[in-house]
Amino acid sequence: MTNTPVRNVVLVHGGFVDGSGWQGVYDLLVRDGYRVSIVQNPTLSLEDDVAVTTRVLDQLDGPAVLVGHSYGGAVITEAGTHENVVALGYIAAFAPDKGESVNTLIADPPAGAPVPPILPPQDGFLFLDREKFAHSFAADVPSELAAFMADAQVPWGVDALGGTVTEPAWRVKPSSYLVATDDRMIPPPAQRAMSERAGSTVVEVPGSHAIYVSQPQAVAELIKQAAGS
Numbered sequence: 001m002t003n004t005p006v007r008n009v010v011l012v013h014g015g016f017v018d019g020s021g022w023q024g025v026y027d028l029l030v031r032d033g034y035r036v037s038i039v040q041n042p043t044l045s046l047e048d049d050v051a052v053t054t055r056v057l058d059q060l061d062g063p064a065v066l067v068g069h070s071y072g073g074a075v076i077t078e079a080g081t082h083e084n085v086v087a088l089g090y091i092a093a094f095a096p097d098k099g100e101s102v103n104t105l106i107a108d109p110p111a112g113a114p115v116p117p118i119l120p121p122q123d124g125f126l127f128l129d130r131e132k133f134a135h136s137f138a139a140d141v142p143s144e145l146a147a148f149m150a151d152a153q154v155p156w157g158v159d160a161l162g163g164t165v166t167e168p169a170w171r172v173k174p175s176s177y178l179v180a181t182d183d184r185m186i187p188p189p190a191q192r193a194m195s196e197r198a199g200s201t202v203v204e205v206p207g208s209h210a211i212y213v214s215q216p217q218a219v220a221e222l223i224k225q226a227a228g229s
Contacts, residue, residue, distance in 0.1 A: 006063045006086055006227040010056055012039045012049075012079075014070025014093070015156035016128055016137070017149060021069075024216030029223065039075075043156050046074060046101070046163020053079040060084050065226045066169075068093050069212050070186065071160065074102055080169025087226040088173050091212050091219055092180040095194040097168050102161040105190070113187035125155035136184045138210035145213070170198040176226045177202045178211065178219060185209035201225070 009029055011022045019038040029036050037056050041049040053075055057064065063086040068076035073093025080088050094102050109115070117132035128137060133150035141149070177195035181188050181204050188204075195202045205211060205218045212219050 006065055007033065007035050008037070008060050008062060008064035008084070009034050009223055009227065010037045010039060010053070010060075010064050010066050012053055012066070012068040012072035012075050013041060014068070014072045015043055015126070015160065016153045018152075018154050021149070021210070021213045025212055025219045025223070028216055028220040032220075032224065034224075034227070041072070041075065043071065043154060043160050045157060045159040046078065046165075049075045049160065050079045054082060057082045057084050065089055065223055067091060067223055067226075070094065070209065071102055071156070074163070074165065077168050077170060078163075078165050080173055081167055085169065085173060087229070088170055088175040089223050089226050090175060090177040090195065090198075090200065091222070092178060092183050092186055092191060092209055094186065095168075095170055095175075095177070095198045095200075096165040097197070098166065099164055101164045104164075105194070106161075106186075110187050110189045113189075114184040116185045121158050124158050126158060126161075127153055127155060137208065138213065139182065139184065139208040140214040141208065141210050146210075149210070149213075168198075170200070174226070174229065175200040176222050178222050179204045180207045180209060180211040182206055183209045183211075201229075 067089035117129035134146035138146040177200035
């Protein structure tokens with residue numbers, strides 16, 4: 001398997017958004033001959049999102065790079081032990097260890113880190129303040145698109161944030177990590193700490209939390225490197 005070029009890429013979105021944000025990355029990868037699948041996670045619970053991702057992985061005809069943005073990093077950390085996954089890609093993403101969840105990773109933010117404008121939970125779901133969405137999540141995305149993303153938010157279930165990882169895939173699979181250096185959702189020092197712990201190949205790119213939307217070229221490049229190494 002190691003000598004076969006990896007042509008499958010599976011993209012996993014994070015909280016508050018859906019898979020459509022990957023379109024720029026998708027277009028670049030497809031143009032270069034990759035077979036790209038985009039997971040549409042309901043983001044109700046980690047367990048459910050892992051099951052949805054696993055169903056996509058089950059349908060592949062060979063090895064894949066599994067890529068997650070933000071909360072999607074927790075999903076790929078748990079789902080990435082799948083036999084079809086040969087490499088992991090973290091895009092400004094959470095990379096929990098065994099027994100950790102998004103909640104445990106955000107419990108103790110670095111001093112001076114911006115506080116994401118997450119509203120109090122309603123009926124078990126979280127939203128970002130629409131007025132502050134662009135500034136915190138998508139500061140380098142064109143303003144009209146950022147406004148659309150704010151108004152098209154997907155409710156993020158509190159159970160998804162509380163789901164704990166059982167066997168972190170980054171302990172057994174090679175990983176690459178793109179640190180978004182202007183991120184106001186997951187502080188860059190936290191991204192660096194998680195990537196270092198995972199032993200990831202790290203690339204730092206100036207950009208917001210929505211770097212997969214604003215800089216698809218940099219994200220696609222990291223994925224192609226992961227597919228080739």
